[in-house]
Amino acid sequence: MTSLIIANWKMNLSLEESVEFCTTLKKYKFKNHPIIAAPAPYLAYLAHNFPELDFSAQNISFFENNGPYSGEYSASMLRGCKVYYSLIGHSERRNLFYESDKIIAQKIKNCLNSSVTPIICIGETLDVHERKKYKEFLFNQLNNIFFEINDEYSIELNDHKQKGSSNHPKRIIIAYEPIWSIGTNKIPSLDQLNEIFKLINNYLKESSIANNVAIVYGGSVNLDNIEQILSIENIDGVLIGNASLNSQTFIEMLQRSY
Ligand code: PGA
16 A cells, blocks of 8 residues: 655755755655655745655645735645645644634635645644543544535545546545654554544544545654554554654655555
8 A cells, every 4th residue: 555655844954955855765666655845945946856756835825815925825836836735734833823723724725726735734732642632632623624624625525536636646634643742752552543543534434525535644753663653544644754854764764664
């Protein structure tokens, strides 16, 4: 099975380092599918110079159409630059830039309207996890997001013949990233991951959008745990932060699959 292996570089690497990384990566053929969420200033350049690779933004504007929004860029601008994915609602954006589920839902709509695949991040805090309230928390996040987009987009999301926004057949990617796992070297137990991925999958099935949604795990994924994580049922891939900054490590992770 092909897994999505998504690198989230965050605000790291110089342009030269990014080019070097992509030059190395493009020499390989992988069964798994790499997507690189590079810093915004590099995206158009990288997508133009490495058409064989897939790139993702780490964020897009809440505003859909062109206008007086200094510092912002739209999903359609990304698509114009041949960037077909964007992370939406990463916990760093939720926490540091106060992004609410409502803002996130709008950004998802903007992506879908421009045929950009949103990689929607959800996940609980340590406190919620320790109080074992993560099921309710995740349901709530999913409900808040999908309540806003379901009516308008469910037909489109269910239509297999709908033209894909990228070379990946899924229209939406959900990244389950428990906040307490990000950059901490702690991951949920395999039992917990099994439980949570089943839960998300059941939620999507009930909302009848499961066919067009991929679900990936993010948070302290590394060379030692990637195979175990990919072996979990219902997991379609991983989102990797720190361990994706080195091309050799990332390539090794791409070569590992369940
Ligand atoms: P990490 O980050 O792999 O460094 O934990 C993941 C992420 O924030 O997407």
